[in-house]
Amino acid sequence: MALAIEARDLRRTYRTRTGWLNPRRVAIDAVRGVDLDVRRGELFGLLGPNGAGKTTTIKMLNTLLIPTSGTARVCGFDVVSQTREVRKRIGYVFGGDRGLYDRLSGLDNLRYFAELYGVPAARQKRRIAELLELVGLAGRERDRVEGYSRGMRQRLHIARGLLHEPEVLFLDEPSIGVDPVAARELRSTVAGLAATGTTVLLTTHYMAEAEELCDRIAVIAGGEIQALGTADELKHYAQGRRVLEVQAFGVTDAQVKGIDLLPGVREASVEVLGTSQVLTVQSDAAVDVQADVLRALDGVRLGRVTARQPTLEDAYVTIVNGVDRTPATVTA
């Protein structure tokens, strides 16, 4: 079966100049050799932390950026030389507030982009009505976008991306900054799209979103794909481990480093949750590190301590933590 997206050794370096009197050139290797094969109709996830190179990868695939090297095809068309053919077949949605004409109504935004994206005049009215229904904006389409909530904007973004019935839809962190209820609706919309045969490439840094939606997930960090597979396959990265979670108040970075060096400990990370911290320690399943960890936390006020089986999130942390995250090289 033909591939919807096919990328070979994609690379992208940004060159920027900083300083004026004493200019320094900075080269950032944002994407360093990405290979991707996304099948038609697949819902494919690109999961990675901020700055991993997700947006850069998408912008190369959707023709907005030319790769520094490597090649990519979308629906069989080259993204550098056959831009018109590619653009006719793709939709692009990204998270955030911007990217819409705030002074216009939602309806007029869609009308304008329908024109730009080449939807035949006779089809426009029906198509726009269908999409307003699909994303749940019917009834609000005549309001100006400046009065829309974040979630409504996001749904309008999606409607715009679908105007010309693209074969491939790029969704770049669509749920960023959207409240949990709206995010759930968004996920069901995306799942619905995939069910109708649209290929979706979704980027996100939310594990749960990727796990719930995606047929396959590529974990990207430092501009390289670190792991690729179904959610179940990725969980193997954390296999043979056990996880200890400690609720704490006031753990220092030095203490976390110390714990990371304890015998049997594979990963240690801290996340702030409200007023408390959650220290997550992955260790080899055969070793019980609880006593050592608690000793290292001597003097810190502690809350609940739980031991559990590893999840996809732990696998993700394992994969991403091993990556060098400094892609910039500076030359005078």
Added chain:
Amino acid sequence: MRLLTVGGVIAYRALFNWATPSMFVGTLLVAPLFQLLFFAYLGRQLGVADDTFYIVGNAVLSATLACVFGGTIAIANERRWGTLGHVLLSPRSRTLIFLGRALPYAGNGLLIAVFTLTVGSLLLGLRIPASAVPGLAVTFAVGSLSCACFGLTLGALGLRFRDVWLISNVSLALMLLLTGVNVPAEHLPEWMRVVGGWLPITHAASAARLLVAGEGFGAALPSLWREALVGLVYAVVAAVLLTLFEAESRRRASLDTL
């Protein structure tokens, strides 16, 4: 064709800051009228030229604010809304997308010029021969269009360079000075006249003067062609800049496409 017309009109509403009735009337209709009166009375005081000179000149000039800023806004404001990336993802012709956006502003300018001329003539008692009216309408239309194309060129620069509004402001002041609308061209040094010849409305203003003097459309035609040529040059420059900037942006991420 729809992209040029329907698209242009929607983009006008999307991007034009003054598209509210009070801003429109105040900034675009009332202000130019006072400017006309200012120059006419100043002219009477100094005895440089008669009322007719100032009424016709300022009527042509009245369109420039809407057209130059309009043309700039029509492209450069993509930056403000963060919509440029989505526009550039269109598979359609950039020329149609962006040049279509100049049309509403040109229509706007035509309206303003007609209004300024009518009210200015009524207030100061200038009689315009009825036979000159169709020719004047064409002249205003051509002048406004070429002004809007000049604005598009600035707008294209505005995608790449943040401080383009400075150029828009300066060029409006230059148009006051160099296009012969308020200072008779023969009073200007040679180089200023040459520069004026490549600014929009200079030739439209001379065409309008000939028409109001009752010289007939045939006499005004050469000036009109020259005005159209100036406008065309700016339209082509705008299209070339847009093509260059888009290509450069794909290579070097130089535009705000997200």
